[in-house]
Amino acid sequence: MINAPRGTNDIHPPDTSYWQYIENKAHSVFNRYNYKEIRTPVFEYTELFQRGIGEATDIVEKEMYTFEDKGGRSITLRPEGTASVVRSFLENKIYGQPQPTKYYYLGPMFRYERPQAGRYRQFHQIGIEALGSNDPFLDAEVIAAGMNYVQELGLNNLKVLLNSIGCRECRPGYVEELKKYAAENKEKFCSDCKNRLKTNPLRILDCKVEQCSEALKEAPLILEALCDECEEHFRQVKTNLNRLEISYDLDPYLVRGLDYYTNTAFEVKYTGLGAQDTIFGGGRYNGLTEEIGRQSVPAIGFALGVERLLLTLKEQEIELPVETGLDVFIITIGEKARSRGFTLNQELRRAGVKSDMDYLDNSVGSQMKMADRQNAKYSFIIGGNELQKGVVTFRDMKSGEEEEIDIHNIVNKVQTYI
């Protein structure tokens, strides 16, 4: 027996209809915000992610599915969506068109990690990216679009965490301050954080170890170290969120794992999920386009984890519209009736009626049971008697009432009922 690779999942009915619902809702909500769908390849040259995400990040260091293709090129299955979207934006010179450019995307992403609740090796993200504007109205719009999306799906009790992590003017100075503070209080931090101090100092801010949160209480805050421009930008983002009545908690310890983020950083969490509680997260990445291309294009976006969204929907016991049952199930007795039922089935379907029949040559009782299990509104019974009279027995599955109807009129008849 060959199993699906570790960390991958098959999605079966009825779950597939949840997925379709989630995807359809994304199309409709993001279109309303005037974001257009973009589809990029599932694999890219490895260099794109190395440059875009940052060499020092865990994603690039140890989580990428990288392989050499037959032409000797290093290829990587995309671990996230933003780098590809930016690459495509630059490669196709979309910056030459009227700005901003507003995209959304959805699809599978790949990271080589140990699977756990809400985290898989092949997982799915839905994201939006708005490129070509640094307008703080846009920061708020992006967050609003995401919140609107999950709210329309029925989610409650979500928390927006907000921070600004500055720009390349003010952040380096802050990082130095932070390093200095941490060096002076080194013994108060956990061993991981002692390492982070060298590799990625900002990350000590969101360490979940209690002693570290203690140790950080006296630490300098980035919100107090922002340059005038960043501070003003952040102030306006907050004002705009207030205007949209989106409540948020300032979290000065919220940082983002990927190098390209600047200014606004946000995460939306649901606390009932266990360790993987971030439903979506994102921020501004004004530095990314220059890493990948030559142009400097400001941009902001977020990515949402579909599997986590589904877990939350189930956790909150939100009913998603499941595929409805059959209109008609055809029950036949005998070979002749079966053949007639088979052609009638096709007639029904061509007339827009959702119908099915038995393919196991089961007993009438079993066929009736099948009709019941399939949630059929009506069953059509065709046996020797019906064939002789040229009728079908039309049974209302709810009331149990039956009437005989001319087999030539049955399609029209049932259309008026559904």
Place this chain on the structure above:
RNA sequence: GUGGGUGUAGCUCAGCCCGGUUAGAGCGCAAGAUUGUGGAUCUUGAGGCCGUGGGUUCAAGUCCCAUCACCCACCCCA
């Protein structure tokens, strides 16, 4: 990559500590209960390389080792 838990019927699980002959339950599935009627009940039945490989033993689902997978957590992220 690290730690803990779990792999027995289609599904959920019991049996394992304290080895012993044909491996169980519930649900689901199938057939039937005056021969052409579902959603209730009852009867009967089908369905298991007990994750895989090795070892200990007269004997292994049960004990030991390895391996794989899943779950949870750490790391990190969506």
